[in-house]
Amino acid sequence: MAKIPVSMVVNGEKIGPLEVEEYTSMLDFLHEHLNLTGTKLGCGIGVCRACTIVVERDDGSLEPVRSCINNVGRFNGETVTTVEGQAEHDSAGEIVALSPIQQAFLRNFSFQCGWCTAGFVNAATALIDQLKREPVPADTIEGVIDEALGEHICRCTGYVRYFRAVREVIESTPGLLLKEAK
């Protein structure tokens, strides 16, 4: 089995170079090499999006990417965030505060079994980042959430609660919506 050297920044921490079997999926790399097990394997074929993590593009914007269908080589040299990296940590690595998305999901009891939650947290966080860069008219908010999260599958709660949670964060964070709604 051929190995490739892998280096990247995960949740703010420099990783590698590690020698990793080249066909290792990003999901397995997170689980087996980094012991980050918060990212879940759902369907394994890129459909349900439970395994979504966040990659920082060159311009600093955030992109949700599925980790089950992409092998580790795709993330070489990249800066990625998993669900473990969303909360604010102190220098000792202890959680100081949950992110606004995480808090809103808890407040709304958005999920039950929790298997899809990490994917939702990451994709919703990328959405908030996108809206900071490109605010949208307030009356398009439902379509925007649907576009960003509509492909994510949740088998417990019926999609209403996380929708409300994300909407809350968008509406309560200054600068995400354009004032002159149509």
Add this chain to the structure above:
Amino acid sequence: MHQFVFAILLLAIGANAAAQSEVEKGRYLAAAGDCVACHTAANGRPFIGGRPFHTPFGTLFSTNITPDKKTGIGNYTLEDFTAAMRRGEGAHGNLYPAMPYTSYYLIPDEDIASLYTYFMQLPAVEYAAPGNDLFFPANLRYGLKLWNWVFFDKAPISQPEGKSPQWLRGNYLVNGLGHCGECHTPRNFAFAMKREEKLSGNILEGWDAVDIRPASLRRQGWDREQLRLLFTTGASERGTALGEMFSVVKHSLSRLSESDINAIITYLLDDSAENNESVAGKLGSPQVAAEQHTQGRADFVAYCAGCHGREGRGVTLSFAPPMDRSAAVRGDSAYNMIAVILRGLPAQRMDRINARAGMPAFHLELDDARVAGLVNFMRTAWGDAEEPVTREEVEEIRRQLREEDYLGAVK
């Protein structure tokens, strides 16, 4: 007396059955002609029209072909229907040749009559499609008379002697009712099919409607079984149906009888006792490919192998087809490989229990040189391409796809 009433009843039932079978025959022919694909808008009611067609001359909308008297074809006589189908002459003037009368002119009278019977018994729906938005001079319908005079070649179908009845039936289904050439035949400056290059492939809606002539299909390893799978399920280990072709499989080919599918395959492969081998061209070498295209191989492993498998062997057809037996990889043109990588593919649903996962688009992440390297790795490993794809070719295809707004629809 009782016998008499009974006989009348039987006659009535018989007549009803005959009418019913005429409707069923029309329903089948309408599926073979794939009328529903164009005469239905996205998520719209079947046959009421309103689907837009973007052409170099502006946007056309398909029309309502339910028997509504005001907005559909409710006032059409059989003669009117025949004129529209065969000559492109509608009640309101000449039809634009987006209506494939340039192929339908080959449909015989009895099939036209069955189609007429079928359409006239559909529920009438009042719906007027949006008006066409065409540029001068294409917006002038009387110009179509001239177009027809110059470009509408009404040559009778060529049914050469010595071909099997299956081949002859396939010829009619492919070139007449099925109107395959309307997409697969290149068009000239005036958007007319180039007869001399029949079925040799054509770029349409950002996809290559590939060369489906026998030599091309055979060289890519298509055989009867693989074509049968593609036409009935939308997927084979040679590849899956992309873009509009998936709709053709879903609404038309998958509804055809086994004998008609066999006829189409016999025609497409020009299958006969003397000519029945699928000769895949020389196949590539993964070792050579890995040496020549290091970055391409690394990208294949990183971006593609998660679904398309180690060494491109694929997983299951409903998830990701193999690349090491793919007709697109073996094909002369790399257009579809490049377009798929840049655009991605939407998920497809055949019916309630058969669906296929989509593919992510990579236009944001892979630049032209890397796409070229990836394509060259795959073609060298599993195809028989003589000429490598250049960065400039990818750049040009990307430019076209961006211009026509095909990038970004799939994530």
